[in-house]
Amino acid sequence: EDQVTQSPEALRLQEGESSSLNCSYTVSGLRGLFWYRQDPGKGPEFLFTLYSAGEEKEKERLKATLTKKESFLHITAPKPEDSATYLCAVQAGSSASKIIFGSGTRLSIRP
């Protein structure tokens, strides 16, 4: 069965304190791994798509990396406005078009 597990469930950092969020996956034939950001009461905002192990993508203070078993979302020198829930999702070869979401990591950045 395809599964996506995110850790930690919640993370509190001081402004400027870099860290990483983890997304472990078990899928049959990965077609894509996606990272989204979700603010309270809003829909998820697309951040990155990764397709193959070794791939990396960056956007401002965020960098996403991918291995054959997991993905990391690295956040460098975060600011309070980076506080949000970060969701990881995968599209498996067997699932046609739908994607499977992890439970998310709630990130809080203290000024």
Place this chain on the structure above:
Amino acid sequence: GAVVSQHPSWVICKSGTSVKIECRSLDFQATTMFWYRQFPKQSLMLMATSNEGSKATYEQGVEKDKFLINHASLTLSTLTVTSAHPEDSSFYICSARPSATSYNEQFFGPGTRLTVL
């Protein structure tokens, strides 16, 4: 680019009434749209996959007669919650995947907060 809108953003209704939620892709065509439900502090739960011009595919445990989905055009899908009850109160979010084959990503709407009294 890749903007998805939802209407209404929130709705309050009485038990037993039906509520329709619209999902539109504003700057792209979407052959496939998706409907999710999200409870507080939980992740998104896929309810159904909607394909333009054909019947929606519902996830296990989702009542197709209660949650009616229509995807009549490449830019509009609707979700109708029929005979709503308090347990249907939730945050409903749609997403759309561009028809262009280079896209695997889904782009999400801002969500609709449904409260059934």
